[in-house]
Amino acid sequence: MVKEIERTGIPVVHMCNLIPVSKTVGANRMVPTISIPYPLGDPSTPKEDQWKLRYHRTKVAIQAIATDVQEQTVFSV
Amino acid sequence: MKKAIVYLNQFFGQIGGEEKAGFEPEIREGQVGPAMQMAKTLHAEVTHTIICGDNCMGSNPEETCAKILAMLDGLEFDIFLAGPAFQAGRYTVACGLICKAVKEKFGVPVVTSMNVETPGVNMFRKDMYILKGANSAAKMRKDLSNMVTLANKLLDGVAIGPAEEEGCFPRGIRHQVWRKDGKPASERMIDMLLKKVNGLPFVTEMPIPKIDRVPIAPAIKDLKKAKIALLNTGGIVPVDNPDRIQSASATRWGRYSIEGADGLEGGVFKTVHAGFDPAAADADPDVITPIDALRALEKEGFYGALHNWFYTTVGTGTTESEAARMAREIVPYLKEDCVDAVIMVST
Numbered sequence: 001m002v003k004e005i006e007r008t009g010i011p012v013v014h015m016c017n018l019i020p021v022s023k024t025v026g027a028n029r030m031v032p033t034i035s036i037p038y039p040l041g042d043p044s045t046p047k048e049d050q051w052k053l054r055y056h057r058t059k060v061a062i063q064a065i066a067t068d069v070q071e072q073t074v075f076s077v
Numbered sequence: 078m079k080k081a082i083v084y085l086n087q088f089f090g091q092i093g094g095e096e097k098a099g100f101e102p103e104i105r106e107g108q109v110g111p112a113m114q115m116a117k118t119l120h121a122e123v124t125h126t127i128i129c130g131d132n133c134m135g136s137n138p139e140e141t142c143a144k145i146l147a148m149l150d151g152l153e154f155d156i157f158l159a160g161p162a163f164q165a166g167r168y169t170v171a172c173g174l175i176c177k178a179v180k181e182k183f184g185v186p187v188v189t190s191m192n193v194e195t196p197g198v199n200m201f202r203k204d205m206y207i208l209k210g211a212n213s214a215a216k217m218r219k220d221l222s223n224m225v226t227l228a229n230k231l232l233d234g235v236a237i238g239p240a241e242e243e244g245c246f247p248r249g250i251r252h253q254v255w256r257k258d259g260k261p262a263s264e265r266m267i268d269m270l271l272k273k274v275n276g277l278p279f280v281t282e283m284p285i286p287k288i289d290r291v292p293i294a295p296a297i298k299d300l301k302k303a304k305i306a307l308l309n310t311g312g313i314v315p316v317d318n319p320d321r322i323q324s325a326s327a328t329r330w331g332r333y334s335i336e337g338a339d340g341l342e343g344g345v346f347k348t349v350h351a352g353f354d355p356a357a358a359d360a361d362p363d364v365i366t367p368i369d370a371l372r373a374l375e376k377e378g379f380y381g382a383l384h385n386w387f388y389t390t391v392g393t394g395t396t397e398s399e400a401a402r403m404a405r406e407i408v409p410y411l412k413e414d415c416v417d418a419v420i421m422v423s424t
Contacts (some may be wrong), residue, residue, distance in 0.1 A: 003291045004404035008098035011294035016423040018407040028293040035136050036424050038357035060369040061146040068296040
């Protein structure tokens with residue numbers, strides 16, 4: 001899906017846990033998430049921590065689509 | 078007798094379903110689940126079974142592989158078998174990861190089995206024998222027997238034929254062989270050329286792999302003016318799932334209004350994804366669709382505006398071609414509203 005959208009010229013950032021899969025499929029901008037069932041907030045941690053993590057990673061993702069890259073890039077969080 | 082060790086996920090290892098997908102790796106003496114069936118015809122004794130949760134391996138691959146390698150240290154084995162993993166995406170990646178690690182550390186042959194539609198195939202087919210597996214565990218008997226057949230050849234030192242004959246995905250290795258028909262390359266080439274000019278079908282001896290890469294879209298120049306849309310493959314839908322998006326192997330998608338919403342609430346939205354434990358996302362859908370964070374960043378002026386709709390499908394067992402089609406159907410809605418960039422969250 002990421003590829004088909006990017007093909008139309010819209011930049012996409014892929015937030016996912018299995019970065020190697022995303023790379024193999026061909027995403028160009030990637031931001032890692034923390035798990036499969038809860039990518040952006042571990043329910044065993046306080047709400048405040050979940051919010052901080054989600055806010056931070058979402059911000060990194062937005063920054064990623066404003067960043068020119070020359071090759072497949074995983075943005076660090 | 079030679080010795081074998083088998084790797085299974087939490088489901089086939091009889092630990093449990095999605096609620097146990099975080100299960101830390103364990104080694105058991107003897108055979109569990111599919112390993113029992115393998116043991117019947119394998120030319121080796123299955124001495125141990127390793128069981129590990131798919132999410133455990135998926136989220137911490139290096140650490141988890143290291144733990145398993147430590148368990149194997151000091152054990153004698155001649156072959157390592159993982160799966161069969163069928164069309165279970167995470168399980169295929171787990172089988173590939175552990176097979177690669179075991180092969181590198183212990184130098185023993187490794188065999189696994191996966192369906193062509195899974196990510197594990199392209200990630201690992203060059204590193205190991207991956208048998209072409211079925212799309213469901215209903216074909217357990219067949220996939221197991223194919224694994225055992227190949228494993229027995231490796232154990233017995235029988236020459237392994239071309240991937241096509243063995244039922245494996247090609248590893249991309251070319252071997253020098255004496256052909257049964259004794260035909261030199263020049264003759265085979267002319268045969269192919271004649272067929273080609275006459276419009277007849279022929280099979281190339283050197284297929285060129287097709288790599289489908291998409292040009293990198295240019296970055297957004299001015300975030301302050303950018304309109305951003307959120308998509309997800311985590312199956313977040315209104316609780317009544319109005320578009321009847323399937324829980325696995327999805328062919329449908331939906332879009333739901335978030336105009337004026339500061340986040341999604343549990344009880345109003347939920348996940349229909351059948352590939353993971355839904356408890357966390359049902360309680361707080363924003364752990365998959367970070368609409369609360371996107372709204373906060375919009376209000377702070379970090380970027381221009383959030384598109385009024387978010388888009389959902391389910392990404393487990395979904396084929397690449399269906400996914401591509403769904404994306405092509407979604408794009409016009411994005412274009413219509415002049416969306417500048419997309420955030421896709423996958424589970």
